[in-house]
Amino acid sequence: MSEQEFTITDLTRILLEGAGAGEGIDLGGDILDTDFEELGYESLALLETGGRIEREYGISLDDDIFTDHRTPRALVAAINGYLKELVAP
Amino acid sequence: MGRRVVITGVGVLAPGGIGAKSFWSLLSEGRTATRRITFFDPSSFRSRVAAEADFDPHLHGLTPQEIRRMDRAAQFAVVTAREALADSGLELAGFDPHRTGVTIGSAVGATTGLDDEYRVVSDGGALDLVDHTYAPQHLYNYFVPSSFSAEVAWAVGAEGPATVVSTGCTSGLDSVGHAVELIREGTADVMIAGATDAPISPITMACFDAIKATTPRNDDPEHASRPFDGTRNGFVLGEGSAVFVLEELASAQRRGAHIYAEIAGYASRCNAFHMTGLRPDGREMSEAINVALGEARMNGDQIDYINAHGSGTKQNDRHETAAFKLSLGDHAYRTPVSSIKSMVGHSLGAIGSIEIAASVLAMEHDMVPPTANLHTPDPECDLDYVPLTAREQRTDAVLTVGSGFGGFQSAMVLARPERSVA
Amino acid sequence: MSVKTVITGIGVATANGLGVDEFWAATRVGKNAIGRVTRFDASSYPARLAGEVRGFEVSEHLPSRLIPQTDRMTQLALVAADCAFEDAGVEPGNIPEFDMGVVTASTSGGFEFGQNELKKLWSQGSQYVSAYQSFAWFYAVNSGQISIRNGMKGPSGVVVSDHAGGLDAIAQARRQIRKGSKLIFSGGFDASICPWGWVAQVAGGRLSTSDEPDRAYLPFDAAANGYVPGEGGALLILEDIRTARERGAENIYGEVAGYGATFDPKPGSGREPGLRRAIAVALADAGVEAGEVDVVFADAAGSPDLDRQEADAITAVFGPSGVPVTAPKTMIGRLYSGAAPVDVVSAVLAIREGLIPPTTNVELSPEYDLDLVTGQPRTASVRTALVLARGVGGFNSAVVVRATG
Numbered sequence: 001m002s003e004q005e006f007t008i009t010d011l012t013r014i015l016l017e018g019a020g021a022g023e024g025i026d027l028g029g030d031i032l033d034t035d036f037e038e039l040g041y042e043s044l045a046l047l048e049t050g051g052r053i054e055r056e057y058g059i060s061l062d063d064d065i066f067t068d069h070r071t072p073r074a075l076v077a078a079i080n081g082y083l084k085e086l087v088a089p
Numbered sequence: 090m091g092r093r094v095v096i097t098g099v100g101v102l103a104p105g106g107i108g109a110k111s112f113w114s115l116l117s118e119g120r121t122a123t124r125r126i127t128f129f130d131p132s133s134f135r136s137r138v139a140a141e142a143d144f145d146p147h148l149h150g151l152t153p154q155e156i157r158r159m160d161r162a163a164q165f166a167v168v169t170a171r172e173a174l175a176d177s178g179l180e181l182a183g184f185d186p187h188r189t190g191v192t193i194g195s196a197v198g199a200t201t202g203l204d205d206e207y208r209v210v211s212d213g214g215a216l217d218l219v220d221h222t223y224a225p226q227h228l229y230n231y232f233v234p235s236s237f238s239a240e241v242a243w244a245v246g247a248e249g250p251a252t253v254v255s256t257g258c259t260s261g262l263d264s265v266g267h268a269v270e271l272i273r274e275g276t277a278d279v280m281i282a283g284a285t286d287a288p289i290s291p292i293t294m295a296c297f298d299a300i301k302a303t304t305p306r307n308d309d310p311e312h313a314s315r316p317f318d319g320t321r322n323g324f325v326l327g328e329g330s331a332v333f334v335l336e337e338l339a340s341a342q343r344r345g346a347h348i349y350a351e352i353a354g355y356a357s358r359c360n361a362f363h364m365t366g367l368r369p370d371g372r373e374m375s376e377a378i379n380v381a382l383g384e385a386r387m388n389g390d391q392i393d394y395i396n397a398h399g400s401g402t403k404q405n406d407r408h409e410t411a412a413f414k415l416s417l418g419d420h421a422y423r424t425p426v427s428s429i430k431s432m433v434g435h436s437l438g439a440i441g442s443i444e445i446a447a448s449v450l451a452m453e454h455d456m457v458p459p460t461a462n463l464h465t466p467d468p469e470c471d472l473d474y475v476p477l478t479a480r481e482q483r484t485d486a487v488l489t490v491g492s493g494f495g496g497f498q499s500a501m502v503l504a505r506p507e508r509s510v511a
Numbered sequence: 512m513s514v515k516t517v518i519t520g521i522g523v524a525t526a527n528g529l530g531v532d533e534f535w536a537a538t539r540v541g542k543n544a545i546g547r548v549t550r551f552d553a554s555s556y557p558a559r560l561a562g563e564v565r566g567f568e569v570s571e572h573l574p575s576r577l578i579p580q581t582d583r584m585t586q587l588a589l590v591a592a593d594c595a596f597e598d599a600g601v602e603p604g605n606i607p608e609f610d611m612g613v614v615t616a617s618t619s620g621g622f623e624f625g626q627n628e629l630k631k632l633w634s635q636g637s638q639y640v641s642a643y644q645s646f647a648w649f650y651a652v653n654s655g656q657i658s659i660r661n662g663m664k665g666p667s668g669v670v671v672s673d674h675a676g677g678l679d680a681i682a683q684a685r686r687q688i689r690k691g692s693k694l695i696f697s698g699g700f701d702a703s704i705c706p707w708g709w710v711a712q713v714a715g716g717r718l719s720t721s722d723e724p725d726r727a728y729l730p731f732d733a734a735a736n737g738y739v740p741g742e743g744g745a746l747l748i749l750e751d752i753r754t755a756r757e758r759g760a761e762n763i764y765g766e767v768a769g770y771g772a773t774f775d776p777k778p779g780s781g782r783e784p785g786l787r788r789a790i791a792v793a794l795a796d797a798g799v800e801a802g803e804v805d806v807v808f809a810d811a812a813g814s815p816d817l818d819r820q821e822a823d824a825i826t827a828v829f830g831p832s833g834v835p836v837t838a839p840k841t842m843i844g845r846l847y848s849g850a851a852p853v854d855v856v857s858a859v860l861a862i863r864e865g866l867i868p869p870t871t872n873v874e875l876s877p878e879y880d881l882d883l884v885t886g887q888p889r890t891a892s893v894r895t896a897l898v899l900a901r902g903v904g905g906f907n908s909a910v911v912v913r914a915t916g
Contacts, residue, residue, distance in 0.1 A: 020575030040576060044365055047300050048579070048642040055639055063301060134637055187788065191774070197649055198620070198671075207629045210710055214633025221556055221710040229715035229903065232619050232708070233847075234650070235671045239904030243777045248785055250772035251906060252679050253671040255617065255650035263668060270686060276772075292629055295637035296644035358609065359658040359667045364580070364646045373664055376609060494646045495655025497667065 003087045004057060006079040008032060011072055018052045019045035032073040036066065053079060059086060093353075094269045095506060097346040098177025098334030100169035100283070101446045103433045104140035104327055107149070108172060112433075112443075113450045116458035117479045121432045123325045125310045128289050136303035138313040139289045140327035140434025144168075155240075158227040160199035161287035163237045165330035165439075170241045170281050177334035179279065182344045190249035190277040191242045193332070194264030194284030196257045196438030196493070198234030201290040206231065241281060241332070249277045258398075258493030259357065260284050261331070261441025262501050266355035268335050278340060283332030284442035293326065300365060302402060312462045314435075316399035316428035317406050317474045319465035324400040327434025331442035338506055349449040353486075354385030354502035365494050367404050371412030374490060374498040378416040385502040387486065389417035392424055392502070394457045394482075396448045396489035397474075399428020400435050405492060407469045412490070412498075414472075425482070427475040431461035441491045441499070448487040448503050456481050516685040517915055518764040519755045520599025520748030522591030523856050524700075526562035526741055526843040530594050535860050537842070539888055541869040544843050545724040545739050550704045558718035560727050561704050562741025562844030580643040581656065582621025584702035584742070588653045589660060591746045592696060596661070599748045600761050603661040606693050612665035613654045614684040615746075616676030616699035618847035619708060621648040626707035653700060657746075665692050673902025674810065675772070677744070677851035678910045682770040684749050693754050699848030700744035712740055715903065717814055725872045728845075730811035730838050731818050731883055733876040738813035741840075744849020745856045752915065764859035768895075768911045769797025775905030786824035786907040790897065793909035794828075797895075801829050804911075805893040806867050806884075808854040810901040811838035813845075821899065822879040831880035835889065838870040851900035851908070858896035858912050867891055 012027040021027050022040025031039060036046060046066040054061055059082040062068070069075040101108065105115040105122030115122060123140045131137035142165075146156045149168045156164065170191075174180050206228050210219040230236035238251045250271060254264035261284035268282030297303040304323035306313040314325040341348055358380075360373040382389060398409055413421040429447045436443060451457055456479050463476035486504040491497075523530065526544035527537040537544065545562050553559045564587065569578055572590040581589070596603060603611065625648035631639035646652055651669045658667055666687045670679045677699040684697035703712070712718055719737035721727035728739040755763055771792025773785030794801060807829070810821055825836060839857050840850055861867050867889045875883045895913040902908075 016575070018579055020578055022576055023574050042363065042366065044300065044363070044580070044642055045576070051299055051638070051642055186776075187773070190772075196651070203625070204629065207626075207707060208633050210707070211630065211633060214630050214635075217630070217706065218552060218555060219706045219710050221713045224710045224714040226714050226716060228711045232622070232703075232711035232715075233671065233673045233903065235618075235673045235676065235902055235906060236904055238672070239774075239906070242774045242905070246777070248774050248776055250679075251672065251774040252676065252772075255669045255671050256654070256667070257646070257649060257651040260651075267668070267670075267683070274686070291637060292625075292632055292640070292644070295632055295640035296628070296642075298637060299640050299642040300645050302645065357666055357668065359612070359655070359664045361608065361658045361662050361664045363659065364652075364655055376664070493651070494649070495651040496658060497651070497655070 004083050006076055006083060008072055008076055011076055014052045015049055018048040033071050035070050057083060092273045093338040093351055094272045094335050095338050095341050095351045096333045096349040096449055097336050097341050098173035099349060099446055099449060100172030101331045101443060102142060102165050102169050103329040103443055104142045105433060107144060115432060116429055116447055117456055119459045119461050119478055121311050121461050123310055123313050123434055129291055134294050135298040135305050136294060137307045138304060138310040138325050140325055141289060142328055158230060159240055160202035160231055162195060162199060162285045163240045165287060166193050166237050166285035166332060167240050167244045169283060169330040169332040170245055173332045173334045174245050178346060179334055184279050186246050186248040188249055188278040189247040190271055190280050191238045191247050191251040192254055192264045192268045192280060192282045193237045193241055194254045194260030194438050194442060195234050195237055195286050196255060196260050197286055197288050199231035200293055201287050202231040204290040204292045237285060245281050247281055256493060256497045257495045258437050259441055259491040259497040259499040260438030262491045262499040263357055265442060265445060266501060269352045269355055272335060272337055278337055280335040281332060282335050284439045285330035286437045286439040287328045288437050289326055289328050314401050314431045315462045316401040316431050316460055317467060317470045318463045319467040321401045323402055325434040327436035329436045329439050329443055331446040348506060350452055350503040351506040352501060353504045354381035356380035357497060357499040360496040360498060362496055367408040369407055369411060371408045371415055374409060374412035374492060375415035377498045377500040381500040381502045385504060387502060390420040391486050392488045393484045394451055394487045395424055395426040396444050396487055397426050397428045398490050398492045399430050401430060409490060410470045410472055421472055425457045425475045425480060426472045427458055427460040429458055444489050448489045451487060452484045455484050457484060514689045515752040516688045516749050516767045517752045517755055518747050518859055519750050519760045519762055520595040521856050522595035523745040523853060524564055524587045524591050525743040525853055526564055531598060538839050538857055538868045539866055541871040541888060542842060543725055543871050545727060548704060551706050556709055556713060557720050558713055559722060560724055560739045562739060563704060564743050580647055582624035582647055584621055584700045585652050585656055587702060587743055588700040589656060592657045595746050595748050598762060608662050608664040610665050610693035611663040612667040612687055612692055613657045613663055613696040614668045614680050615653045616670050616680035616848035617650040618673055618676060618701045619703045620650045621652060622703035622708040623705035624648045626705050657696060672906040674845060674847055674850050675900040675902035675906035675908040676848045678900045678908035679772060681767060681910060685767050688749055688751050695749045696746055697749055698744055698746035698852035701847035701849050702742035704742050728813050728841050729873050730813040731875055731879050731881060732873045735813050735815050735818055739844040741844025741846045744846050745852035747852060763915050765862050765912045766915050768913045769793040769799060770910050771796060772908045784820050786821060787827050789907040789909040790824060790828050793911050797911035799895055799911055804834055804895050804897050805891060806861060806896045807834055807836045808858055808896060808898040809836050809838045810899045811840060822881055826880050832882040834882065835867055835884050836881050837867050837884040839868045841871045841873055851898055854898045855910060855912060858898055861896060862893045862914050865890060865892055
């Protein structure tokens with residue numbers, strides 16, 4: 001399997017599908033360093049988002065993924081870490 | 090004070106024992122009834138532990154037709170309703186069917202029956218347009234869980250107001266609270282009230298997996314339910330039912346009935362915060378407690394025992410600890426608090442009624458059931474949770490509380506009818 | 512009892528329209544809104560007609576954060592709640608949060624949401640089940656979501672008594688007003704027009720198999736042969752009349768004056784069903800004589816045996832053709848927990864306009880001694896109305912609503 005890349009575009013698509021967007025929040029804008037909480041996503045929305053990422057990319061995320069990675073930039077980097085492990089020998 | 094409502098009959102079906110007697114043995118001995126799931130192969134699930142009841146409906150007076158048409162939760166309710174009625178002696182004393190009503194609580198209705206039948210009509214999930222020719226007629230009874238109250242009404246011969254109360258995990262308290270209101274206002278003289286749930290099925294395990302609400306402590310199923318323990322990491326799903334005979338105090342006294350307790354106060358509030366989350370301050374639960382105490386005309390310091398919701402999730406146990414302190418002040422530190430979910434798991438809508446049963450049996454025996462599996466203190470849960478072993482103590486008044494998805498917060502005060510009122 | 516509980520706001524969503532005005536404009540003239548099922552391909556099922564809410568674009572009404580976590584019945588209920596607040600002229604923030612509650616009825620919960628998750632579970636695996644499945648399908652979801660969206664922390668609840676539940680919820684809401692709550696939302700919504708819900712309803716054995724929208728749901732008609740399911744419901748805002756007047760409420764639609772509920776004797780007992788008794792209890796509770804009732808909104812099951820029971824109960828209380836009877840649900844189908852709250856809405860609007868909406872499509876069978884309003888709406892002075900609702904298994908509920916002026 002070749003290495004997949006997880007991008008901010010993937011993340012915003014999955015967020016929109018699984019949890020919608022908070023009122024007045026433009027997910028197409030500069031959100032990379034905004035906390036998920038500020039973007040209007042609470043624990044349930046993040047659990048749904050995590051579940052969707054796991055299923056789509058065939059990975060299993062740590063229970064604390066969203067407490068350890070509180071912004072889209074941090075999360076995207078973390079997911080790419082998981083994807084690297086997937087192809088590592 | 091108007092019409093007062095008392096419990097004169099108790100029926101319980103819980104993991105670890107069927108009937109009120111074996112239920113109390115389990116609690117008073119601090120044994121746990123949690124185990125690796127046997128109802129289906131749980132190996133693909135995150136949480137593979139549950140508190141299952143070993144229940145054979147054939148052994149409990151249900152006919153083959155009744156067994157066929159009833160979901161497991163309905164079977165539970167009928168069996169416990171019959172136990173409660175027999176215990177009350179009311180059947181022999183006679184009662185007016187028109188003045189006798191039924192309220193049964195259930196959070197998830199016939200979810201296990203629905204899960205099974207869906208699998209068949211969809212041919213294992215393959216069909217979008219599910220096949221009606223494989224659907225049994227009783228599928229409608231699963232579709233609408235008011236069938237539970239209908240079955241109980243038929244079983245006991247009640248023809249007054251009947252309904253199912255379904256407020257998530259506070260259903261078992263709210264169902265009984267609703268019944269109390271009907272007797273107080275004069276709509277009914279007797280209520281057969283309680284709750285049931287039999288949710289241990291793949292769909293329910295899966296939905297709690299998805300929000301990591303149930304414990305992944307799969308290597309130690311007997312000690313997996315750990316309310317108030319520092320290592321707790323989610324609840325253990327359970328199943329069961331408890332049903333009570335409620336009567337107006339004066340008429341119960343006239344017929345010389347054994348009175349377990351008066352339901353002295355009850356209230357329910359909403360947190361209006363989150364479908365599954367809780368604010369740590371416990372303010373709404375505290376409000377429900379305060380209103381229930383007020384209705385009972387009692388002060389917090391008259392409470393001898395708190396039967397906690399104690400689900401064993403991180404946030405719940407903190408939340409209600411805060412609520413007890415808000416409502417009872419310093420007395421909270423002097424009052425034993427315990428969670429029977431450590432032993433019988435969390436049976437969703439049923440547990441509130443099962444916890445009422447535990448509370449009245451604690452009064453009956455002057456003994457507080459323990460919180461099993463509590464070894465590691467949690468600095469945020471700093472009350473007296475009665476770890477591991479039951480405690481003998483005079484128990485005249487009990488506060489029992491519940492908290493549920495949807496934001497429901499309920500509280501009930503049970504007390505000896507001859508208590509002094511503030 | 513000194514407290515008078517009045518209806519001060521209405522939110523309604525049925526096949527005959529979203530919002531009070533649209534709903535009443537269609538209902539008062541008897542517009543038939545039953546049609547072929549469009550939400551899925553029903554052609555292979557024995558029943559193929561429904562009363563669907565058409566043209567409901569949820570994204571026009573609700574924030575996108577709420578949409579993935581809600582079943583259609585919750586979406587309809589949340590929008591109806593918004594409409595009811597607007598209709599009542601109340602801002603949720605203006606009333607203390609512990610003084611406002613929500614008591615709803617449900618019948619089958621978010622069944623379509625549940626269907627989708629069951630499909631994922633059995634076709635793909637347990638890890639495909641949504642995080643929202645833990646509440647989106649369950650019976651308490653509407654009370655929970657409405658309380659959260661509107662900051663309502665007061666006494667709340669959920670009852671399930673099949674089609675009768677909507678009246679039981681309104682009665683429970685009235686209890687809370689009497690106990691001191693300032694504002695309680697009440698009513699019911701169901702929307703289980705999906706294959707899995709359809710199969711469960713077909714299993715009940717009471718659906719009409721007709722393909723003619725105007726000849727399918729015919730209560731009290733010689734051709735009665737089952738009912739057509741619909742989707743939707745109504746939410747009412749209830750207040751104590753003094754509170755409502757103090758705040759200058761614009762709409763005081765009517766008073767919830769009486770309530771009675773009974774359960775039938777066990778099948779096979781040969782004894783009289785409980786409906787007549789429920790009516791008697793409701794009338795006594797309202798302090799109303801049978802002769803004062805101006806119209807009865809019938810449960811109208813649409814099956815000959817159940818229609819017979821209902822007609823007998825009405826005739827026993829009111830005498831042969833002793834009171835006008837109507838069943839506007841023939842226009843929109845039976846809405847389960849939503850059915851009776853919608854009839855309560857029709858009842859208070861009938862009081863307001865002095866007009867009884869007709870039992871659309873029905874020609875009264877000579878077997879029944881009923882004054883059934885058919886064909887055209889009937890102009891009449893309506894001050895007191897009785898709403899009946901019955902649920903499978905033996906649930907009977909009755910509510911008396913009356914003019915406050």
